[in-house]
Amino acid sequence: MTYRTDLVTAALSRATARSARAAEVARTTFLSDTIAYAARLIRDVLPAAAAVTVDTxxxxxxxxxxxxxxxxxxxxxxGPGHKFNDSLVADVDDLLREAIPFGGLAAAGWKTSAKGFPYRDVQLPEPPPATRHARAYVRHEDAVLDVHADLAPADQSSFTLQDRFGKDLRETRDRVRAAISNAGYAWPDGELIVRLHGAGEPSSVADLAIACAILAAAGHIDRAALKRTVLLGELGLDGQVRVTDQTRAGVRFSDLCGYKRVIVASTAVTTCPLIPGGTVHGVLDLRQAVDRLALPFTD
Structure with a gap:
């Protein structure tokens, strides 16, 4: 039997799927932000705090x-005599009452406590260091670039992206920021400065490296995982990784430069040259790239 779907129904189906995904991302981000806020309140008086148990x-x-x-x-x-007094406890409880009814606790990493239901254990995020630096790499015939991302605490968040001459790359900045947010990652708080160093002109093929350097500076990626990896791919506003004219030649050039792991758009993998003793990984989107970087790699 053949099923036919009219164009309007198909469009509504896709819109519903996008909305469901956006709601899921928003819920997870809300829970993450809530715990980060609660962690700050708790550590103001209990600086050694690393985990909490919540009665859901x-x-x-x-x-x-x-x-x-x-x-x-x-x-x-x-009570008044305890560092963590009633007023502070009430502030944290208010945050929990706002967040818990939205659900999605397991997906956000809230694990069932050894005490059993309804108690859940939640790891508090690591307190941010004064400044975090991360570095990612772009290699192709037209550009040999190192992406440097520095994230520092600041009263107001800001994002600057500059090429090697100090010129602002506003279009790339906006595209990368949208891709990171739409991939489900909370935009990092603080002053974020990303600079491209090296030779050649940056192009959209550097988007993936820029995004991964930012996510590493924000703590979503182990910074050491970027050291021997070249990242080649344009990012869509939705976080999809796209092939560019420089991708395939960039894999060959990366091999000549001694890199043994290259991450590219999944649509380019089958046509990319092989790297002897190395690997070329294809990813559909930014989140898959992050997952790939989390896997161990040895050359």
């Missing part, structure tokens, strides 16, 4: 622990 039925904080699992605070111990 009561939507209240149940326990705070350090990295060794030692209890720093547990409900209902509080």
């Amino acid at each position: 039925d009561e939507k209240e904080l149940h326990e705070v622990r350090d990295a060794d699992g030692n209890t720093l605070w547990h409900a209902p111990v509080s």
